[in-house]
Amino acid sequence: MRTLAAPLERRVGAAAAPRLYALVDQGTSGVGNIIAFALLGRALAVTEFGAVGMMIGLHYVISGFHRSAAVLPFTTDHRAGHDPRAAHAENSDWWWIALALALALSAATALVGGAVALAARRWPECGWAVEPLLLTASISPAMLAWEFARRWLYKIDRADMVALCATVYSLVLALAALTAGRLGLGAPGGAIAWVLASLAALALALPGLAPARADRAGVSALVRRHRAESSWLAATNLPYSVYSTASIVVVIGVLVGPVAAALFTAARTLTNPAMSIVSAIDSIDKPRAARAFAAEGMAGLARVVRRSRLTIAVATGLYLALVALLAAPLVALVFHGQYDGSADTVRLLALGFFLFGLNLPSETLLIVRRAGRTMLAIRCVTAALTILGLWLGGRHGVAGMAIAFAVTQAINLLLLRAAEARHARETDA
Numbered sequence: 001m002r003t004l005a006a007p008l009e010r011r012v013g014a015a016a017a018p019r020l021y022a023l024v025d026q027g028t029s030g031v032g033n034i035i036a037f038a039l040l041g042r043a044l045a046v047t048e049f050g051a052v053g054m055m056i057g058l059h060y061v062i063s064g065f066h067r068s069a070a071v072l073p074f075t076t077d078h079r080a081g082h083d084p085r086a087a088h089a090e091n092s093d094w095w096w097i098a099l100a101l102a103l104a105l106s107a108a109t110a111l112v113g114g115a116v117a118l119a120a121r122r123w124p125e126c127g128w129a130v131e132p133l134l135l136t137a138s139i140s141p142a143m144l145a146w147e148f149a150r151r152w153l154y155k156i157d158r159a160d161m162v163a164l165c166a167t168v169y170s171l172v173l174a175l176a177a178l179t180a181g182r183l184g185l186g187a188p189g190g191a192i193a194w195v196l197a198s199l200a201a202l203a204l205a206l207p208g209l210a211p212a213r214a215d216r217a218g219v220s221a222l223v224r225r226h227r228a229e230s231s232w233l234a235a236t237n238l239p240y241s242v243y244s245t246a247s248i249v250v251v252i253g254v255l256v257g258p259v260a261a262a263l264f265t266a267a268r269t270l271t272n273p274a275m276s277i278v279s280a281i282d283s284i285d286k287p288r289a290a291r292a293f294a295a296e297g298m299a300g301l302a303r304v305v306r307r308s309r310l311t312i313a314v315a316t317g318l319y320l321a322l323v324a325l326l327a328a329p330l331v332a333l334v335f336h337g338q339y340d341g342s343a344d345t346v347r348l349l350a351l352g353f354f355l356f357g358l359n360l361p362s363e364t365l366l367i368v369r370r371a372g373r374t375m376l377a378i379r380c381v382t383a384a385l386t387i388l389g390l391w392l393g394g395r396h397g398v399a400g401m402a403i404a405f406a407v408t409q410a411i412n413l414l415l416l417r418a419a420e421a422r423h424a425r426e427t428d429a
Contacts, residue, residue, distance in 0.1 A: 021159035022280040025150075025166040030276030032170025032197070036177035037269040038334045040190045043181030047128070050258030051187040053265030054132035056194075057249035059140050061241040062105040066144050068233035070098040071151050073226040076290040076368055091152055092212040093219045102144035110137035128258050135191040142198035149205040154283050161208055162283075165201040173197035232372025239376070239383030243408060251387065252401055256394055263398045266339040270323055270330050271349045274316040278357040281311050286364055293368050301368055302424065309361040316357045320350040348402035355409035362416035365423065374419050382412040 041049050074094040113133030120127035146169070153162045176196045180189030242251055249268065253261035285308040292300030323330065327343035327350075366375050389404030396403075 024163040026276035026280035050262035064237035096214040239379040242383035352406035
């Protein structure tokens with residue numbers, strides 16, 4: 001792959017190539033998700049589509065714990081002069097830690113689904129949540145394994161392979177969603193699409209990564225070294241899941257029901273590519289921020305964070321402005337009249353997603369600085385405000401909830417920038 005991509009890398013430059021590959025990664029993944037949601041949104045009943053939206057939202061809840069406890073410590077653990085063989089052995093130990101955690105989280109989700117099924121015998125109104133929970137447990141092992149492999153490829157400067165794997169992922173996802181819709185397989189068929197796509201990408205990635213056998217002493221050393229910060233970061237995920245663009249649909253489903261979850265999922269489908277752009281930038285900039293901090297201290301870290309925020313503002317701002325302008329015809333084009341009337345919700349979500357993207361560079365700074373307690377405090381405040389806002393906004397439908405999301409993201413941005421400034425002052429002092 002690297003040989004084939006060499007002419008392109010010479011043309012764009014070695015420094016710009018990883019960011020280009022990251023944009024291909026998130027661009028193709030974003031397009032694949034849009035196509036899959038559009039196909040399933042047309043083919044499924046509203047309640048079934050709501051179950052798929054809840055499934056993906058619940059997956060991102062447990063993915064957040066996985067990311068906080070394993071992926072982020074792995075990604076930002078950078079030590080200059082590391083021996084390549086020792087680095088591969090350590091990366092392999094991280095792989096086994098991440099895989100074990102993925103299986104444990106999926107099993108826990110299945111147990112929660114079983115518990116809700118038992119509770120539904122007495123409270124039938126909660127029975128609709130059983131299917132999304134069990135579907136989440138079925139898709140998450142493959143999806144979490146692919147996500148860790150993706151981050152590993154970025155860490156060893158193989159963004160070119162990520163771009164190839166992501167392209168295959170998107171093609172398989174779209175084809176599988178089309179097949180599931182045409183065969184009338186319902187929400188379970190939609191779930192299979194994400195499993196097949198993740199396994200296809202993983203099959204391409206693993207031969208190049210070649211994880212070594214787990215070393216018990218190495219795994220134990222990693223757990224001991226990162227246990228404290230991983231615990232703080234994992235704790236921050238619970239409030240974060242309340243207002244994250246990927247999992248807020250779960251809160252909406254709990255507060256209002258599956259129909260509202262379906263409407264929100266439809267509106268989010270059009271604005272979510274902005275988050276793919278953010279993820280592409282974040283995938284490159286988090287390791288860069290860690291390296292800059294190790295080499296230059298706070299000055300290098302602040303430089304990477306400023307550049308990241310500017311890039312996110314320009315890239316997502318242009319896309320979301322276009323979506324807001326063309327909201328009505330886009331909804332009609334993508335869903336063939338299934339969710340007409342959601343254009344205003346799309347516009348409001350565009351504002352909220354823009355603000356959400358601007359928050360991530362500040363969080364990168366706090367993660368690299370190992371400021372887990374500060375992040376936990378900010379996320380708890382934002383989560384509480386989000387729940388209150390969604391409860392109040394729910395009286396005005398999904399559009400009211402979209403307004404609440406935008407307002408709370410503006411407050412979150414102010415809190416994060418204040419924390420970022422405080423860390424800069426402490427360093428200067």
